[in-house]
Amino acid sequence: MLVPEENLLGKSGSGYEALTRVFTRERAFLAAVCAASVKTMLDEATTYARGRIVLGRPLLQHQATAFRLAELDAELALVEQYTGAVFDLLDEEAAALRQASIAKLRASRLQRETADLLLQLHGGAGYLDGGPVERAYRDARAYGLAGGADEALLHLIVGHPRADA
Incomplete structure (x- = not known):
């Protein structure tokens, strides 16, 4: 059955x-x-790490915990900046498939x-059904699948090389 031209959402094809x-x-x-x-x-x-005492001091005062939190925070800053740049491209109506996938x-x-890390810090209590950590x-894990699993995104990234490449 053919759709009348006036009912098309865009150009045919x-x-x-x-x-x-x-x-x-x-x-x-x-x-985002x-x-x-x-x-x-x-x-x-x-x-949590500030209030949880482990080996006589707050967990946040243990270097491994503090450094891991700092690494994740630094990575978040980069992701936020990059994601903002993607939205700028979208506002300009520019192609951004590769950038959005990244x-x-x-x-x-x-x-x-x-x-x-949050689960690791909370230990067994983090597994409590319905709790905020669980x-x-x-x-x-679900957001890792929504909008395309990692492998699908990697496929898109490889298929759309950088403009300066």
Whole structure:
């Protein structure tokens, strides 16, 4: 059955391009959501580590914990900057499939790393069904799949080389 021209959402044959724009925006949005989740988890982890006493001092005063939190915070700063740049491209109506894929890949991986640390800090209590740590860990895994799993994003990144390459 043919669709009348006045009922088309765009030019005939342009469906893939339109769908790509939607997926690009979705990935940028998911990168921002993942980054916001990382910020929340880092705040929670820092608060918890400040109050949890291990070997006679707060967990935050243990170098390994403090340095890991600092590394994740530094990575978050980069992801936030890059994701902001992706939204700038989208505002300019520029092609951003590669950049949005990179932002979503890095943000969702960072979210999983941060959830893993949060669970590690809380230990067995982090596994409590329905608790905030368990939810954060579960959600981080789900966001890793939404908008394309890592392998799908890597495939897109490889297929869309840098403009200066």
